[in-house]
Amino acid sequence: MNFISTNLEGCFIIEPKIILDERGYFMESFNENTFQKGAGKTIHFVQDNQSFSTKGVLRGLHYQTGEHAQAKLVRVLSGEVLDVAVDIRPDSISYGQSFSIVLSSENQKQLFIPRGFAHGFLVLSDTATFFYKCDNFYNKDSEGGILYNDSSIKIDWQFPTEKLIISEKDRLLPTLEFAKKVW
Numbered sequence: 001m002n003f004i005s006t007n008l009e010g011c012f013i014i015e016p017k018i019i020l021d022e023r024g025y026f027m028e029s030f031n032e033n034t035f036q037k038g039a040g041k042t043i044h045f046v047q048d049n050q051s052f053s054t055k056g057v058l059r060g061l062h063y064q065t066g067e068h069a070q071a072k073l074v075r076v077l078s079g080e081v082l083d084v085a086v087d088i089r090p091d092s093i094s095y096g097q098s099f100s101i102v103l104s105s106e107n108q109k110q111l112f113i114p115r116g117f118a119h120g121f122l123v124l125s126d127t128a129t130f131f132y133k134c135d136n137f138y139n140k141d142s143e144g145g146i147l148y149n150d151s152s153i154k155i156d157w158q159f160p161t162e163k164l165i166i167s168e169k170d171r172l173l174p175t176l177e178f179a180k181k182v183w
Contacts, residue, residue, distance in 0.1 A: 007062075010114040012112050013101060029075070030133070048134075050130065050131045055126070058170070059121055060119055060121060062143070063158060065142045065180050066183065073112050073128075078105045079127050080128060082122045083121045084098055085099050086176075102154065104125075119155045125139055144179055147172055148170065
């Protein structure tokens with residue numbers, strides 16, 4: 001596995017080693033020892049989540065606060081998404097900055113998103129199955145979120161706004177300025 005830094009401290013891309021032959025391919029999608037060595041820290045994942053969505057579905061930007069904050073390791077099992085991480089750690093030099101990457105079943109890339117980040121994704125293909133590991137259990141009372149089109153973050157979703165499919169809950173999220181604090 002190849003670990004590639006992003007512009008957001010602690011957030012990185014993981015490119016797996018894919019072995020191809022006439023039968024198809026094989027890859028190791030996760031190995032705790034390899035991950036911890038590449039990440040430079042001990043992360044213990046406790047929960048796996050999976051969602052299925054259609055083209056234009058935008059989920060996010062979500063996070064968990066306080067003792068329930070979550071680090072995530074995200075990937076796409078089928079289809080293609082634009083995946084976005086936003087640093088919302090108040091003392092970070094990259095506070096309010098975002099990073100986006102296309103994750104797909106073709107490129108098999110993964111994105112590690114540390115605690116203190118908001119996360120969201122937009123489905124670019126007809127359908128997509130999205131999978132992620134969390135290092136902390138979900139807690140409804142600790143939910144936080146930021147409006148997907150917050151002008152202070154300036155995310156280019158690379159998709160026509162009028163074709164986005166967004167839940168009512170996500171449409172009502174606050175901007176970063178008024179969002180629940182992470183810590």
